[in-house]
Amino acid sequence: MVRTSLIDIGALYQIPPRIIPEILHWDNFRMALDAYPFGRFFANSLLITTLSILGVLLSSSLCAYSFSRMEWKGRDKIFGIILTGLMIPFFVVMIPQYVFWNALGLTDTFVPLVAPAWFGGGVFNIFLLRQFFLGIPRELDEAAKVDGAGHLRIYGQIIVPLAKQAMIVIGLLTFLASWNDYLGPLAFITSERNYTLMQGLTLFQGSYSAQWNLMMAATAVIVIPSLLVFLIAQRHFIEGIAMTGIKG
Known part of the structure; x- marks a missing residue:
């Protein structure tokens, strides 16, 4: 991907191919990002991702606390019953969800992509935190109850700080x-x-499918944030998975 993004279209079909290009065409990135408003696409993705992470961490941890630390009938x-949701793929519920959000007049907004994160946060996340x-x-x-603490205080001041590694795992996966x-x-935004x-990448591919160097330049820009986040949080991710498995 990186190699293709730094060569011209002629070098792409060179036989035999060169692993390291003779000339690096950094302007491929500028041309790719100028083709469509990728800055706006980036802001949209960042907003949706940030709100989803916050919603998942809050709602899934509250649900997990209820299922693990509280006694109720x-x-x-x-x-x-909730765990059976793990067996239901998104394809099955996509049409009913679209009908629901369309009836509320909220299609072509970010609400259908963000709101579910604030109402449960996902079955797998609840299971992992539980x-x-x-x-x-x-x-x-x-000990906290003896000091007069209620469930919300126990959740916020004891459980969540001790579950920092697991929360990081959930945040990274989200x-x-x-x-x-x-x-x-694709289902909700028009x-x-x-x-x-x-x-935006799909839109770019439809217009520039023959210019694979520009296509790979746009793809690299999208992939880099994911790589950086994983590299930064790698240690916490591995520790969180290991600790969750041991304590489960």
């Missing part, structure tokens, strides 16, 4: 899923001004 049965919360000693809850999401925006980067 039918808790385990309801949790088992497994982590179960490994935190309940003596901490009891970032990758939202940043690279194509099917969701106007070009609201396009995400993935939609």
Whole structure:
């Protein structure tokens, strides 16, 4: 991808191909980004991803706290029913969701892409955090209750700080899923001004399918943020997965 983004169209079909190009055409990136308003696409993707991460971390951790630290009738049965959601692919619920949001007049907005994150945060995220919360000693809850703390205080001042590694894992997975999401925006976004980067890349491919060097330049710009985020959070990601598995 990087090599193709730095060569001209003639060198792309050179036989035998050169691994390292003789001349690096950095202007490919400028030409690719000027073809469409990728700055606006980037801002749209960043806004959707940021709101999704915040919503997932808040709602999934609250749900996980309820399923792991609170006692209420039918808790385990309801949790088992919720887990069946892992077997339902997005393709099955895509049309009903579109009908629902269209009836509310919210298609071609960011609401259908962001709102679900604030209402549960995803079955897998709830499951992962619940497994982590179960490994935190309940003596901490009891000591806090003796001091007069309620559930919200225990959740905010004890459970969440201790689950920082798991929260980082959830945040990273949500970032990758939202940043690279194509099917969701394709279903709900119709106007070009609201396009995400993935939609913009498809739009770019439709107009510049023969200029693969420019196509790869645009792709590299989209992939780089994901690589940077993963490299920065790699240690926390591995530790969080390991700790969650042990404590589960």
